[in-house]
Amino acid sequence: MEDIIKEAYIESIKNIRKGDKEEEVKKIQEKIKKAKKIIVATNNEKKFKVIKDIMLKVCNAQIKMINIDTKFADLTRMPALYKGLLALDTEKGDIYISRGRLGVPGSGSMLIILDKKGRILTASLSPSSVIHRENIEKRIKKELIEALKRIGISIN
Amino acid sequence: MEDIIKEAYIESIKNIRKGDKEEEVKKIQEKIKKAKKIIVATNNEKKFKVIKDIMLKVCNAQIKMINIDTKFADLTRMPALYKGLLALDTEKGDIYISRGRLGVPGSGSMLIILDKKGRILTASLSPSSVIHRENIEKRIKKELIEALKRIGISIN
Amino acid sequence: MEDIIKEAYIESIKNIRKGDKEEEVKKIQEKIKKAKKIIVATNNEKKFKVIKDIMLKVCNAQIKMINIDTKFADLTRMPALYKGLLALDTEKGDIYISRGRLGVPGSGSMLIILDKKGRILTASLSPSSVIHRENIEKRIKKELIEALKRIGISIN
């Protein structure tokens, strides 16, 4: 991953970068598919189960939830991201999946997949529950499938 | 906005927070609709025009692009967000709209709307262009409409 | 401030930037000295008093503490900074002063001054209390005086 990122950065500096490349998307897919340990940044059993069931279709990993209350991330500017970083800082894993508010209160939710250095691999967004009024487990399922789909991993 | 955020934060601390509230979503809508000056974090005329045309349907604002090369944000962990912060730090405005890569190279793109303190009001995501292979102006249009829709602002 | 930052950014892009300029330091001083409202990101009366007494020697501002528990920032990667952002997001002010842990547990403390957009104007650091074993009010006093001194504001 470091080499691929370095190459992309150097392209940006030289002003010859033309957008994502297939090998970059492949590398992200590979990182997720080859993960041996996945940390889910929630301490809610139901949400955890939804995420675990889907991820087990993608990779052969140990999947773990955390035992710290993540609601504190709601006092940050990007709760979804900071939940993920909280998991990253307190657990060893290959990838980290978190879900929470996107930004300010009212801004809807974000599901986000980080690698072991805290880099964002993919994500997905949902409208505010005020807008969609859908069951939360169903919504999380959709979000995770969408996050995987946008980097080319399809779930049946 | 500060009072609404404070209230939400206090609910989180007290562990009584139940997700976004209608008044919070309304407040975000209002901030966008009442914006007098919008800064678009791009120096690309075409991309700017797409965003400007849509925003003029939502609000009666002066809309401006920036004159700094934003490609440097591509060397950060969240290029879309850091383009927005670059605009925030160099221009006075009520809201800031930026668009760029979500995370690592290959992670697709994000469009993001910030307020004048750099708080995230809404956003939307697209797959990697490797995946969608769509015209970029069309894609940006979709992204902006989607970002507005998820907080309850519809564009015809 | 926006214009000064823009100029500095353009110098960096052109590769002609040679470090801080006197007018930039003067601008920071001015922002602090002319502040009309200062928010201190603490809900501890004693710490607040130390900071207030010093700031009143520098500027003629209303100085306010916040009424949200800031300990939650301790679950972030930069507690001192995130306390400041928490204050920024919940209160209107011209400048924000916060103090907390620098980074990981054990990394000592940081005092930080932000402007109304959340930009860092100055800061100072202390060793871990395990290392210095000094009274906390005395330490905060030193930190604030040091933070001001490094941008050219002297307190007698």
Place this chain on the structure above:
Amino acid sequence: MEDIIKEAYIESIKNIRKGDKEEEVKKIQEKIKKAKKIIVATNNEKKFKVIKDIMLKVCNAQIKMINIDTKFADLTRMPALYKGLLALDTEKGDIYISRGRLGVPGSGSMLIILDKKGRILTASLSPSSVIHRENIEKRIKKELIEALKRIGISIN
């Protein structure tokens, strides 16, 4: 490290946290002393040499500079930190040392040591060069010695 952080976070949640603990500071020392590979986030030979010479007194590590232009970090809100993250994202290492501007133009400089997940282990600050007018290598030397000293590592 993850376990120590988790314990500290849980103490914060329970509201029983009393500041840094000796074992936490020891852990940070150990991480630095046992580093096998150190990445210095600069492409300037002179600055690199200053840092390398000091670090070789502390640990028995391979020490490497990066070959990407880091000036782009100057367009972010915390140039010193983002230089470090740029190194983290493009090189494998145990710890990362970076140095750059603290915040806005005029805010002086910061030297910062990150671990392999991008967590801040220690740091130090210098006034704006406009204020101190000192030779830069001398200044970097002071900063690194200070950063190590504040977590209990002394250099003779």
